[in-house]
Amino acid sequence: MRFWGIVINITLLAGLAFAQAQSNFDPGQNTWTLSNGWIRASFQLTPEGYFLTQQISDLQSGDQWAASPNRPTSPVRLQTDSDLFDAQTRFLLVAQYAQSVNPGGVRQFIVLQDVKGRARITVVFDLFNNHPVLRYSLKYQNLTPETTYITWINMVPWTFDDLGKRYTAFRVNQWSVVATPADFQPLQTLLDTGGTAVEVYSGADGQQCGWLAMRDSDQRGLFTGWEFDGRTKTTVRQDSSQGYVQFASTVLDLHHPVESNSEFQVPNTFIGLFHGDWDEAGYRTQRFVESVLAKPPPDSKTFPYVSWDSWGYQDQINEQTLRRNADVAANLGVQLFVVDLGWARGIGDWYADPAKFPNGLGTVSDYVHSLGMKFGLHFALAEADPSSPVLQANPDWSATDDSSYFGATSLCLSNQPAQDWLIQQAIRMIDDYHVDWILQDGQNMVKQCTKTTHTHDPADSNYANAVQGINAVVSAIQQARPNVWWENCEDGGNMMTFNMVQSYVTSITNDASGSLAARTAVYGATYPFPPRYAERYMPQSDGLTPYATHSYRFGGPWVLMNQLADLPADQVAFLKDQVQKYKNQRMDISAGKVFHILAPGANATDAIQSYNETTDTAIAVVTRAASSGPTYLFKPKGLQAQQRYTVWFEIDPSAYSQTGAQLMSNGFRVMLPTPYSSEVVHIEPQR
Numbered sequence: 001m002r003f004w005g006i007v008i009n010i011t012l013l014a015g016l017a018f019a020q021a022q023s024n025f026d027p028g029q030n031t032w033t034l035s036n037g038w039i040r041a042s043f044q045l046t047p048e049g050y051f052l053t054q055q056i057s058d059l060q061s062g063d064q065w066a067a068s069p070n071r072p073t074s075p076v077r078l079q080t081d082s083d084l085f086d087a088q089t090r091f092l093l094v095a096q097y098a099q100s101v102n103p104g105g106v107r108q109f110i111v112l113q114d115v116k117g118r119a120r121i122t123v124v125f126d127l128f129n130n131h132p133v134l135r136y137s138l139k140y141q142n143l144t145p146e147t148t149y150i151t152w153i154n155m156v157p158w159t160f161d162d163l164g165k166r167y168t169a170f171r172v173n174q175w176s177v178v179a180t181p182a183d184f185q186p187l188q189t190l191l192d193t194g195g196t197a198v199e200v201y202s203g204a205d206g207q208q209c210g211w212l213a214m215r216d217s218d219q220r221g222l223f224t225g226w227e228f229d230g231r232t233k234t235t236v237r238q239d240s241s242q243g244y245v246q247f248a249s250t251v252l253d254l255h256h257p258v259e260s261n262s263e264f265q266v267p268n269t270f271i272g273l274f275h276g277d278w279d280e281a282g283y284r285t286q287r288f289v290e291s292v293l294a295k296p297p298p299d300s301k302t303f304p305y306v307s308w309d310s311w312g313y314q315d316q317i318n319e320q321t322l323r324r325n326a327d328v329a330a331n332l333g334v335q336l337f338v339v340d341l342g343w344a345r346g347i348g349d350w351y352a353d354p355a356k357f358p359n360g361l362g363t364v365s366d367y368v369h370s371l372g373m374k375f376g377l378h379f380a381l382a383e384a385d386p387s388s389p390v391l392q393a394n395p396d397w398s399a400t401d402d403s404s405y406f407g408a409t410s411l412c413l414s415n416q417p418a419q420d421w422l423i424q425q426a427i428r429m430i431d432d433y434h435v436d437w438i439l440q441d442g443q444n445m446v447k448q449c450t451k452t453t454h455t456h457d458p459a460d461s462n463y464a465n466a467v468q469g470i471n472a473v474v475s476a477i478q479q480a481r482p483n484v485w486w487e488n489c490e491d492g493g494n495m496m497t498f499n500m501v502q503s504y505v506t507s508i509t510n511d512a513s514g515s516l517a518a519r520t521a522v523y524g525a526t527y528p529f530p531p532r533y534a535e536r537y538m539p540q541s542d543g544l545t546p547y548a549t550h551s552y553r554f555g556g557p558w559v560l561m562n563q564l565a566d567l568p569a570d571q572v573a574f575l576k577d578q579v580q581k582y583k584n585q586r587m588d589i590s591a592g593k594v595f596h597i598l599a600p601g602a603n604a605t606d607a608i609q610s611y612n613e614t615t616d617t618a619i620a621v622v623t624r625a626a627s628s629g630p631t632y633l634f635k636p637k638g639l640q641a642q643q644r645y646t647v648w649f650e651i652d653p654s655a656y657s658q659t660g661a662q663l664m665s666n667g668f669r670v671m672l673p674t675p676y677s678s679e680v681v682h683i684e685p686q687r
Contacts, residue, residue, distance in 0.1 A: 020129040023098045023108040030093065034108060034125055035059070039132040039273055041125070043075065043110075049090030051076055051112055051123070053158065058132060061275040063220040068161040068244035075123050076112070077154035078140060078266065080258070083118055085140075090115045103291060104129040119143055126292075133272035133288045139265050142258045149457075150256040155226050155234075155269045156212075156249035162238055165216040167191045167245055169198040169236050170278050172209045172524045175493035175509065177443070183517065184493070184509060184524030186278070186599070193240035203231040203497060204446035204466070204490055205403070210497040211528035212236060213274075213281040214245070221274040223281045224249075225528065227293070227499040228267035230446045230466030247271075255459035267467075267499070279637075282527040283593045290530050294501040297532065298485050304506065304532050304557040304586050306579050307336040307376070309439070311512065312540045312561040315342025318356040322364050324565035328572065330371035333579045334560065337368045338376035338439055347408040348384025348391065350429045365434040376437030376487075377429070381422060381473065383408035383442050390421065397421075399449035399461075405491070410447045413469035414461065415454035426477045430484055440504070441489045445470050466499075474503050487535065487557075493521065501533060506556045512537035515551035516625060519600040522555040523608055526594045531610070532556040544571045546651065547623065549578040550678040554589055554608055554621045558582055581650070581680075585619055588612045592619075595637040603627045605672060609681075611638035618683040624672035635667035636683055643685050650680040657686065 021036040030045040031054070042054040053073045055066045067073050074087035091112035101107045105128035113120045119140055126135035142148045173185045187208075189198045202210040210228070214236050215221035226232060226249055234249035249269065258264045272288060274281045297303040308329040310317050317339065326337055343361060345353050352361035365375040383405045384391050384398070391398060391409060399412035411418050429435065446469065449461040456464035474486065488495060488504040492511030500507060507529075509521035518536040525534040534555035540562050542548040552558045560575075567575070592610035597620070600606035605628045609620035618636055639645065639660030647656040647663065652671045656663075663683070670679050 021104065021106040021127045023106045023125075023127070025096060032096070032108060032110065034106065034127045034134065036127050036129055036131070038130070039127070039134060041127070041134050045091065045093055045112070049092065049115060050074070050087060051091050051110075052087060056134065056271070056273065058273040058275060060132075061220075063273065063275055065160040065222065065273075068159055068242070070242045071159050071244040071246070073157065073159035075136060075157055076121055076138065077157040078138065078150060079152040080119070080140070080142070080148040080150055083148075085114060085119060085121065091121070094120065101126060113143070117143055128288075128292055131272070131288045131291065132274070132284060133270050135268060135270040135292070137266060137268040139263055140258065141263045142260055145260050147257050147259050150258060150264050151254055152250055153254065153266050154248050154250060155228070155232070155267055156224050156247040156271070158222075158224070158271055159244050159246040162240060162243055162245045163216075164240070164243070165218065166193070167214055167216050167238055170213040170215075170281070170527075171198070171200050171211065172527050173207060174202070174209045174496040175511065175521070176207075177491050177494060184521045186524050186527060191236065191238040191245070193238050195237050195239040197235035197237040200234040201231065202226070202234065204229055204495040205444040206231050206494075209525070209528050211285065212247070213278060215274075215281070219275055219277070221276070221281055222271060223274060223285055224269060224271045225285065225498040226267060226269040227497070227502070228466060229470060229495055229497050229499045230462045251463055253459070253462045255457055256463050257457050257460070270498075278527060279593065279595050285528055286530040286594075289498065289501055293498055294530065295503060295505050297505050301587070302335065304535070304590065305335040306333060306582060307338055307557055307559040308334045308564065309338040309340050309537065309559050309561050310342070311340040311537070312563045317342050319359060319364055321565070323367055325563070326368050326371055326373070328564035328567065329560075330373055332564070332572070332576045333583065335373060336376055336437055336557075337373045338378065338437065338559070339364070340378040340439065341380070341406065341441070343377065346385045346388050347380055347406060348388035348411070350379070350425050352433065361433045369434065374436040375434060376439055377433060377435045378439045378441055379426065379429070380405060380408065380442040381426065381440060382411050382413055382445055382447060382470065384411050385409070394418070396451070396453055399447040399465075400451060401444060401447040401449060403443040405443040410444070412447055412449040412451065412454055412456075412461075412465065413473050414449070414456040414464040419469070419473055422473055423476045423480075427480050430481050435484055438484060438486045439489060440474070440486055441491065443491050445490050445495055471499070471503070478503070493525065496525065496529065501529070505532070506535045507533045508535045508537060509555070510536055512539040512561055514539065515542055515548050516600055516602060518551050519606060519608075519623060523596055523599055523606070526555070526608075527596070531590050531594065535559065537561055544575055545676070547676045547678045549575070550621055550623060550680055553582055553585070553680060554610070554619075588615060588617055588619055593638055597634070597637070601625065605629070605632045607632065607634060609636055611636075616640060616643065616685045620681040620683075621678065622670045622672065622681060623678040624675060626675050630673050631669045631671055633667045634670045634681065635665070636663055639664055639683065645683050645685055648682050650682075652679060
């Protein structure tokens with residue numbers, strides 16, 4: 001029996017194309033081929049009814065990733081109770097169709113039904129112009145008369161022939177609440193050919209960023225990212241005896257109920273191709289993220305912002321202190337003025353403290369606006385002090401999560417009554433205080449909760465508090481107040497995911513932990529994430545020296561936490577000059593390809609560079625920490641070999657004029673005369 005011949009409402013779209021991206025369906029072979037001139041991916045519903053991945057190819061490099069003959073692989077991999085749907089499940093084709101999507105792409109839908117009539121599964125592939133990346137999602141519909149429970153999914157269901165080669169995996173740690181030297185450390189591991197997995201634990205309160213790359217000895221590479229804020233375990237492993245390499249990614253502690261005829265959405269993921277080093281993997285990821293996933297910035301010409309944040313005073317703030325700092329901030333050229341923790345009557349009691357703001361916090365906001373700056377407010381939305389009115393009236397709204405944020409208790413955001421209250425409070429707060437920017441903070445944004453009295457399943461809080469919790473709350477507030485921009489901060493960069501980038505225009509990386517930690521965070525975070533998602537807080541303890549300010553030059557928004565009102569005139573003048581230089585260079589850095597030249601260390605010299613292909617310019621920050629030599633031989637990357645460039649520095653008066661080939665091959669000396677010295681290097685084409 002030819003299962004693919006039993007078809008309901010098939011739409012034949014052979015050769016349907018949208019700009020460069022296209023999806024071709026061959027009804028004779030039941031194959032789908034998606035291509036955009038860079039990447040080609042093919043899938044088949046076999047005559048036996050198995051839905052399988054055939055191959056993903058890089059059309060520019062010629063690299064091919066074919067399914068292993070010893071390990072058939074399917075984009076469908078999930079389990080409900082005792083039913084497993086995977087490469088061994090037989091399906092009927094119900095429907096297939098394609099549609100155009102922005103920005104410039106095609107979306108292919110493939111609707112399958114298992115032959116036992118238990119489930120209808122919709123596979124969705126997105127392919128966009130000019131990106132070697134295939135985005136993937138899956139929707140499960142329960143066709144049984146009873147409620148089923150999704151207990152396991154594989155968000156990254158890719159297995160390929162290993163071609164007898166060796167493979168190296170690459171991932172990046174995220175921020176840890178208890179600071180360790182491993183914060184944002186890149187991790188490179190040669191895969192064990194016996195099948196031992198390299199693991200990534202990501203999501204809120206996780207260990208690594210939600211991204212994983214792999215390449216072989218011939219520089220053929222794959223990268224993958226998953227769009228989920230909860231905790232996940234992702235692995236890659238090689239079994240050379242069976243001749244395959246295999247990715248897998250699952251949501252931890254998944255137990256999601258799906259009522260009869262209802263649906264469950266598997267979080268989106270993407271897989272991309274690269275040929276080259278880890279910088280190339282990062283760049284291809286970043287360009288895709290900026291083009292397709294990321295929330296657009298407030299203003300592409302003035303963002304990333306220079307901001308001021310009141311945490312230099314911790315919670316000892318009041319109207320007069322803020323006004324005095326606002327005057328200096330405006331003079332410096334600061335664009336965003338953020339009032340941090342301490343403005344409210346209490347955590348979870350989101351009304352301004354009348355003792356600190358007798359004229360109302362709205363008057364402070366109005367004053368900030370009158371100086372030409374935007375006004376931001378700290379909001380630990382998933383926390384509430386036990387003595388707050390909300391928990392006094394509704395003690396059961398707390399989560400069973402044992403994390404503590406300045407003594408506050410966790411709220412369960414997937415509990416519908418708590419969620420409804422919080423959304424109303426946020427909208428009222430934004431309106432009352434004329435807020436332009438939300439600094440979202442807290443401890444573990446995806447709370448764990450096992451209460452049976454809440455509206456989520458008690459065994460499913462990881463998925464529920466991600467999708468139906470924090471994601472639903474932020475989305476509802478943003479829909480109600482779309483002109484307010486959000487910054488992600490989970491007590492530092494502790495939720496670095498590709499779902500996060502869709503709700504927030506930036507994310508903190510280091511949490512006011514100083515110059516070296518700031519550079520370390522940027523160095524690691526800018527492998528998977530665009531530079532604007534590497535925001536840094538500069539604490540008062542850093543002082544004001546070129547070493548300190550240069551440590552915050554590269555990356556996303558630069559947030560000053562200095563007590564500005566107490567700075568002497570010469571330091572104000574120095575800081576004003578540094579702010580202007582940051583503004584002059586932020587767009588070239590944000591739009592460029594990041595080259596990770598030399599990693600930061602306490603007793604080392606480090607270097608990071610951005611090359612902007614559009615302007616053919618490069619910027620590098622070179623920094624000497626506690627020790628190492630007085631000069632560093634810097635060899636830039638990415639330049640055009642035949643183009644002649646001028647090299648100049650912000651401190652050293654020297655200048656060079658050489659071709660790109662000469663600069664990249666021979667390099668040039670960067671002067672770092674003393675410990676804790678630095679330099680900013682500019683490379684510009686001669687016309």
